[in-house]
Amino acid sequence: MTDAALRPAPAPAARRLTQVYGALVRTEMQAASAYRAQLVIGALGWVVPVAFMALWRGAAADGDVDGISAAQFTTYYAVVLLTTGIQISHGLSFQVEPLVHSGELSALLLRPSHPMHPLVARGLATLSYAVPPLLPVVPALIWFLGGTVTADVGQWVLAAALVPLGFVSEVYLGLMMGSLALWFTRSAALSGLLFGAEWLIGGLVAPVALLPEPWSEIARHQPLWFAIGAPAEAISGISELRPWVLVEAAVWAVLLHVAFTRVWRRGMRRHEAVGT
Amino acid sequence: MIKVDGLTRAFTVTDREVGLRAALRSVARRRHRTVLAVEDLTFEVPGGQVMGFLGPNGSGKTTTLKCLAGLLTPTAGTVDVLGFTPSERRVEFLRRLGFVMGQRWQLNVDIPVAESFELHRVIYDLDRAEFRRTLDELTELLELGDLSRQVARKLSLGQRMRCEFAAALLHRPAVVLLDEPTLGLDFEAQQQIRRFVGEYVRLTGAAVMLTSHYLADIEALADRVMTISGGHITYDGDLHHLQTMAGDQKLITARLPRPVPADDVARLGTVREHTESTLVLEVVRGRVGAVVGELEGLGVEDVTLGDPPLEDALRTLYSTPRTPAVGDD
Numbered sequence: 001m002t003d004a005a006l007r008p009a010p011a012p013a014a015r016r017l018t019q020v021y022g023a024l025v026r027t028e029m030q031a032a033s034a035y036r037a038q039l040v041i042g043a044l045g046w047v048v049p050v051a052f053m054a055l056w057r058g059a060a061a062d063g064d065v066d067g068i069s070a071a072q073f074t075t076y077y078a079v080v081l082l083t084t085g086i087q088i089s090h091g092l093s094f095q096v097e098p099l100v101h102s103g104e105l106s107a108l109l110l111r112p113s114h115p116m117h118p119l120v121a122r123g124l125a126t127l128s129y130a131v132p133p134l135l136p137v138v139p140a141l142i143w144f145l146g147g148t149v150t151a152d153v154g155q156w157v158l159a160a161a162l163v164p165l166g167f168v169s170e171v172y173l174g175l176m177m178g179s180l181a182l183w184f185t186r187s188a189a190l191s192g193l194l195f196g197a198e199w200l201i202g203g204l205v206a207p208v209a210l211l212p213e214p215w216s217e218i219a220r221h222q223p224l225w226f227a228i229g230a231p232a233e234a235i236s237g238i239s240e241l242r243p244w245v246l247v248e249a250a251v252w253a254v255l256l257h258v259a260f261t262r263v264w265r266r267g268m269r270r271h272e273a274v275g276t
Numbered sequence: 277m278i279k280v281d282g283l284t285r286a287f288t289v290t291d292r293e294v295g296l297r298a299a300l301r302s303v304a305r306r307r308h309r310t311v312l313a314v315e316d317l318t319f320e321v322p323g324g325q326v327m328g329f330l331g332p333n334g335s336g337k338t339t340t341l342k343c344l345a346g347l348l349t350p351t352a353g354t355v356d357v358l359g360f361t362p363s364e365r366r367v368e369f370l371r372r373l374g375f376v377m378g379q380r381w382q383l384n385v386d387i388p389v390a391e392s393f394e395l396h397r398v399i400y401d402l403d404r405a406e407f408r409r410t411l412d413e414l415t416e417l418l419e420l421g422d423l424s425r426q427v428a429r430k431l432s433l434g435q436r437m438r439c440e441f442a443a444a445l446l447h448r449p450a451v452v453l454l455d456e457p458t459l460g461l462d463f464e465a466q467q468q469i470r471r472f473v474g475e476y477v478r479l480t481g482a483a484v485m486l487t488s489h490y491l492a493d494i495e496a497l498a499d500r501v502m503t504i505s506g507g508h509i510t511y512d513g514d515l516h517h518l519q520t521m522a523g524d525q526k527l528i529t530a531r532l533p534r535p536v537p538a539d540d541v542a543r544l545g546t547v548r549e550h551t552e553s554t555l556v557l558e559v560v561r562g563r564v565g566a567v568v569g570e571l572e573g574l575g576v577e578d579v580t581l582g583d584p585p586l587e588d589a590l591r592t593l594y595s596t597p598r599t600p601a602v603g604d605d
Binding site: 016019020022023024027030031034035106107109110111112113268269271272273 | 287342345346347348349363365367368370371373375377381382384386387391392394395398399400401
């Protein structure tokens with residue numbers, strides 16, 4: 001038997017990628033199921049948005065804060081609970097460093113697919129356990145705590161379309177931060193910057209509408225806000241998104257893809273394949 | 277299949293003296309120096325050949341293999357594997373390469389081995405029927421039995437290593453790099469792996485480079501041996517010739533019918549072993565006839581001749597920073 005006999009005609013790139021991700025996510029879902037405690041602990045990420053919700057609802061109890069009511073804060077943070085819950089960038093940024101320094105990256109580099117695919121697939125597999133519980137919780141929070149939502153269907157559509165674009169940008173940001181491990185031994189500290197940025201300009205600490213100018217305006221043109229705060233502001237009626245925001249988010253996703261590709265390529269030239 | 281010309285790989289390492297003061301000083305000002313892991317390596321490995329690649333720890337074996345696999349980009353020189361430049365990591369190249377690293381795992385430890393194999397099928401884009409056939413062959417050759425149904429984490433080291441071999445070779449690589457494949461395995465598992473590698477090469481005509489600290493691996497499998505020391509090739513030739521490089525010595529093993537005084541045998545050559553029933557002498561090649569004659573005079577019943585162990589030849593090569601390799605000008 002020749003090795004050529006094993007190889008069917010190559011599938012188109014998009015289909016191959018779908019096949020590879022299908023298999024990887026399936027595998028990672030099985031692997032994740034072995035660690036039930038970890039899945040439960042992962043749900044602790046809910047604490048942060050819920051805590052900020054309580055804080056801002058309290059602040060707005062006696063009247064609007066810069067035009068934002070307690071009901072809008074409720075909806076805003078309920079949606080942020082979902083938008084932060086679907087981000088996998090933190091996992092990505094922190095997982096690359098041990099891969100590089102333990103030598104496990106070498107095993108992944110030997111496969112004919114990008115070594116970051118398994119990490120992304122692991123994140124997606126985790127979401128398959130983490131997101132379903134959130135889906136009833138978010139509307140329930142809004143309902144029971146008296147949140148208000150926009151009646152503008154266009155804003156709902158824009159918010160829904162913005163979520164995947166923001167997600168993609170966050171993935172590339174996480175991968176880029178993780179790739180710094182190819183330069184720095186302790187890159188996890190740098191990955192912490194992504195955390196901080198998400199809190200401040202992503203809209204976790206407060207809606208960016210509350211930031212002083214010009215920071216508020218600047219924050220509205222970067223991917224962390226598209227991923228976390230923007231859909232929440234649109235649905236809660238804090239601000240109105242324009243369709244142009246989708247183009248901007250798509251451009252960011254493409255730019256970050258290109259940037260990651262370059263960072264990775266340069267990193268590979270430096271890669272010392274430590275470990276055996 | 278493998279062509280290496282002038283391969284050099286340098287690493288930058290941080291240099292720091294011992295102590296807190298030196299540590300604090302290094303925060304502000306760090307000293308680096310360049311270390312050449314391998315320098316100016318040139319060799320070829322054709323298809324169907326198993327080449328044993330030997331050297332002491334830190335000699336550059338694994339660095340060389342990593343350059344061949346595309347895990348490291350050479351600092352200088354060219355590497356051509358199957359017509360590809362490995363460091364470009366093209367998909368078509370990776371689909372024809374197999375690399376088994378002693379303690380580096382391809383299997384996902386949290387799922388049954390068969391699931392990892394299936395993932396491998398998808399990632400390598402293998403035809404389902406052919407994949408099944410190859411897996412059946414590998415299962416038989418590696419005596420996997422029902423192991424593939426078990427979660428990898430639960431397997432013994434030997435069982436897991438055999439499964440790793442299957443995973444690394446499911447796509448029938450034309451070039452196989454084996455870095456300490458039998459490390460930590462018991463005798464039986466080592467034998468199974470050796471049998472398997474030999475059979476795999478016979479069936480597929482693959483080019484194999486094998487590093488191992490177990491010389492039995494090399495003796496059982498390698499048609500050719502290359503040694504490396506201090507990042508330089510110190511020998512490239514056949515195994516038999518390497519053994520003769522231990523010096524112009526032969527080993528004479530004699531079965532003694534009765535105890536022989538130590539003084540009587542000491543004058544014959546270097547005594548390697550002397551018990552009441554056995555005598556092992558190392559003698560200069562030209563004196564073999566005379567020594568055997570004298571042993572017969574002592575009433576020795578059974579005499580066998582052999583080369584000194586491979587370890588002796590390797591010790592000589594390892595302690596010599598650079599000796600002319602066979603074929604070197």
